[in-house]
Amino acid sequence: MNRIDRLFGILTLLQSKKYITAEKIAERFNMSVRTVYRDVKALGEQGIPVSFEQHKGYYLVQGYFLPPVSFNMEEANALLLVESLVNGFADNSIRSHYSTALTKVKAVLKSSQKEKLESLNQHIKLQIPERLSFNFEYLSLIQHAIGEKNLIELDYKNNKEEVSKREVEPIGLIFYAFSWHLIAWCHFRNQYRDFNLTRIICLKNLDIPFRKTQHMPLSDYMHLLPVNY
Numbered sequence: 001m002n003r004i005d006r007l008f009g010i011l012t013l014l015q016s017k018k019y020i021t022a023e024k025i026a027e028r029f030n031m032s033v034r035t036v037y038r039d040v041k042a043l044g045e046q047g048i049p050v051s052f053e054q055h056k057g058y059y060l061v062q063g064y065f066l067p068p069v070s071f072n073m074e075e076a077n078a079l080l081l082v083e084s085l086v087n088g089f090a091d092n093s094i095r096s097h098y099s100t101a102l103t104k105v106k107a108v109l110k111s112s113q114k115e116k117l118e119s120l121n122q123h124i125k126l127q128i129p130e131r132l133s134f135n136f137e138y139l140s141l142i143q144h145a146i147g148e149k150n151l152i153e154l155d156y157k158n159n160k161e162e163v164s165k166r167e168v169e170p171i172g173l174i175f176y177a178f179s180w181h182l183i184a185w186c187h188f189r190n191q192y193r194d195f196n197l198t199r200i201i202c203l204k205n206l207d208i209p210f211r212k213t214q215h216m217p218l219s220d221y222m223h224l225l226p227v228n229y
Contacts (some may be wrong), residue, residue, distance in 0.1 A: 182194075
């Protein structure tokens with residue numbers, strides 16, 4: 001990768017994250033931390049307001065406007081392929097958001113690129129098993145609640161077909177055993193519980209902050225699951 005492409009890549013990376021360390025940038029572009037320092041300095045010399053906060057990393061000063069991102073054909077093709085996976089492994093809410101995002105990507109492509117992308121789309125097919133037809137619309141709402149650390153209320157049907165109402169604090173989503181699972185602290189059971197999304201009857205974000213101050217990392221909970229990763 002030449003230096004111009006690398007500088008643009010660093011700028012795009014800064015745009016995509018609130019903070020990023022020099023070490024993470026170095027790892028992303030396979031270069032030394034010293035080179036990162038030089039590149040960030042070069043961005044500043046070009047008038048791009050990159051600042052630094054101790055123990056957090058570099059960030060773009062709020063209010064700085066970046067022009068629309070451009071894509072090459074390889075990147076656009078990759079997003080098109082992922083669309084098939086999204087349609088197979090996500091629910092209706094994520095499918096809708098991804099479709100909107102992909103439309104925005106296509107909008108910045110050249111006419112010739114759009115034609116190639118439409119042609120390629122006719123040559124990509126994914127055969128999805130019946131069990132992976134996720135017709136619920138919970139994933140996007142759960143993602144928002146996890147990000148905002150908000151309580152969720154849900155009506156849940158267990159294996160015995162018994163329905164109960166729960167208030168939970170979501171810590172993550174895991175896909176295993178051909179289904180999406182919400183991992184959350186359940187105030188009804190007073191412990192972490194695994195909720196299969198296909199058994200959720202109704203779900204809503206209460207817009208109430210978590211009451212529990214600390215939660216176990218999702219990666220630690222994954223070690224408790226009856227599957228090998």
